[in-house]
Amino acid sequence: MTFSIVARSESGPNGNPEWGVAVASKFLAVGNAVPAAVAGVGAIATQADANVAFKGIGLSLLDEGATATVALDRLLEEDPKRNHRQVGIVDVDGGAATHTGSACFDWAGGVSGDGFAIQGNILAGPEVVEAMKDAWTDSDPESPLAHRLLEALAAGDAAGGDKRGRQSAALLVVSEGAGYGGMDDVAVDLRVDDHAAPITELTRLLGLNDLYLTASTEAERIEVTPELAAEIDGLVKAAGHPNLAAWVGTENYEMRVAEDGSWIDPKILGILRGGPGAEEQAD
Structure with missing residues (x-):
């Protein structure tokens, strides 16, 4: 029901690393269920038959020093519905892992690489994930992570996205010293809960976020x-x-x-x- 990208960027606008998630779905308020991230720890997306408890547990495992691969293995090993889950994780150093259970609805799959994990289910086809990967790898590593994530999400949508249609999208990015007044590490936390063109609307909101909630660089x-x-x-x-x-x-x-x-x-x-x-x- 969802396609997402979880990623890390080496240096954001404030000079510190960024971690984040971009997600879209034919599902109400996907930003409520899928993404989670903590600055200096990592980021996670839980989807398909989403186990929302994975967000807190997974980030705790990363905070204790687990790599993305180890954290993912730990999340799945005791989950009786692991074959119905889809998860993407990026750790503090950019290590990444993705899982697509065998019972996820077609088309379902994912790919991970240095600093990113991309995954989706009930998609138009594998071209959605491939388009997202190409957009991510072709994006400027010096650009703010939020913009790179949104570019990848838009590419997946243009390639067919969720084959049921569009409804919601969300963008979450964290970085130490970011956020309003630099006090909560949340650089971007935007959600479009129910909209005919959620990614277009998310793009508009990101422009406003840049203006109002992003500190000027030197x-x-x-x-x-x-x-x-x-x-x-x-x-x-x-x-x-x-x-x-x-x-x-x-x-x-x-x-x-x-x-x-x-x-x-x-x-x-x-x-x-x-x-x-x-x-x-x-x-």
Whole structure:
């Protein structure tokens, strides 16, 4: 009922490794059941006749030092329904493993390699998994993991995806120091629970996540000189706010403007200068 990719990237936007899962299905709220990840530990997808307990147990095994292969073996060895399960795991170092039980509905299968595991069931055919693998291996390793995962997911969908149709999709990426204010390690946690074009909608949401919930990199920071500060002050007051901090807090741009106002992201500056509609242009 589902196709997914679980992967690790060596270095994310904040310079730290990333782990994540992208998944789509003809199933309501697939993001509730399939993906799990912890920064500095690994990531897992559990699907087909999903054993959702595998998420917590599997991550605990990885946290205790098990490799992806060992963790997967441990999960399956005492599971009487192992032949109905499909699982993909990536460990802290990028070791990967995938399992497709013999009782999973056709077409079902998976592939794993250095830093990734791809799997799916009730698919249009093996070309779905192959398209996802090609998209992953061809993607830029310097790009944020969320975008690489979404590219792979979209490739699988274009190759036929879930043969029953489309309904939901989800994207989860973790990295130490990521998340709102850099406090919870969750770089991306987006779900499209019920939608005619869930991957298209997930792509739109990722663009908003980049703008609102992803910190500016050093390369994206423009120094606020006295001249620029004066321009910004005039713009925010014209917009009805007493100062930049008030405008930033109202518009939720805290991740892309320095708390002391010493730098500003060019996307945010463009929005401030452009007025209505500029936010969409910034995407």
